[in-house]
Amino acid sequence: MNAPSSHRSLPATPLADLHFARASVADCDALARLAREAHTHPWNAGQYRDSLKSGHTCWVLRAAEGQDIFACCVTSQLLDEVEVLDVAVASSCRRQGLGASLLQQVLAQLPQEIARVLLEVRASNRPARSLYHKLGFSEDGRRKNYYPKADGSREDALLMSLVL
Ligand SMILES: CC(C)(COP(=O)(O)OP(=O)(O)OC[C@H]1O[C@@H](n2cnc3c(N)ncnc32)[C@H](O)[C@@H]1OP(=O)(O)O)[C@@H](O)C(=O)NCCC(=O)NCCS
Secondary structure (H helix, E strand, C coil), rough: CCCCCCCCCCCCCCCHHHHEEEEEEHHHHHHHHHHHHHCCCCCCHHHHHHHHHHEEEEEEEECCCCCCCCEEEEEEEECCCEEEEEEEEEEHHHHHHHHHHHHHHHHHCCCCCCCCEEEECCCCCHHHHHHHHHCCEEEEEEEEEEEEHHHHHHHEEEEEEECC
């Protein structure tokens, strides 16, 4: 999930004042635009729509309702576990604490019954691995050749978890 370059401008609102909110189906085009900046194999708007309709939750940081989305995190709950399915920060806003702030807010609002948060990350994705370690996740497994790469080869997924 290397990040291609971005044409998105910086938000007029200071990053610290962006709102933590739940995205709706109306936001799927904006989510797909953000995904194209962030991932080599991005979800399209239809995939975000299907994800929301299937009961997943998409948390975002944005200036205001209906305005640009600068970071997103999709989660899925199954019994007492939550899986993080997607994390992306607009490339013009990276390395300013947005990813950590978004995930901290996602973790803070989890229901009491959640015992563990799980995710998968490309082995080559140093920024994301470092972010998850910083938040307390540990690496506890590996799926060989799980992710396709842009050049047609494949790479391992690392399985990470956070016990709450
Ligand atoms: C990974 C990603 C979400 C990080 O978002 P971000 O807003 O830039 O991260 P933050 O500024 O909150 O950084 C928090 C921590 O993450 C790590 N980190 C973030 N970017 C990093 C980088 N380029 N290199 C090394 N560590 C990095 C650091 O530990 C950092 O803490 P520090 O600032 O104290 O060093 C962002 O780079 C991104 O959207 N990447 C493309 C999509 C992606 O890879 N998503 C994850 C898929 S599993």
